[in-house]
Amino acid sequence: xxxxxxxxxxxxxxxxxxxxxxxxxxxxxxxxxxxxxxxxxxxxxxxxxxxxxxxxxxxxxxxxxxx
Numbered sequence: 001x002x003x004x005x006x007x008x009x010x011x012x013x014x015x016x017x018x019x020x021x022x023x024x025x026x027x028x029x030x031x032x033x034x035x036x037x038x039x040x041x042x043x044x045x046x047x048x049x050x051x052x053x054x055x056x057x058x059x060x061x062x063x064x065x066x067x
Contacts, residue, residue: 028038 025038029035
């Protein structure tokens, strides 16, 4: 494997990433998701949200199953 980067591959990769982000944004808008929900969020906010989900999962697993 070479350590050199092929400029054509780099440009194509950048174009595809930008295109996929555009498609994601268009789908979100069509689904009615407000544009401000598409903004990047701080890592601390994402960590807190993930922690809450984990707590919900743990609590749900501790509940007895209803036959």
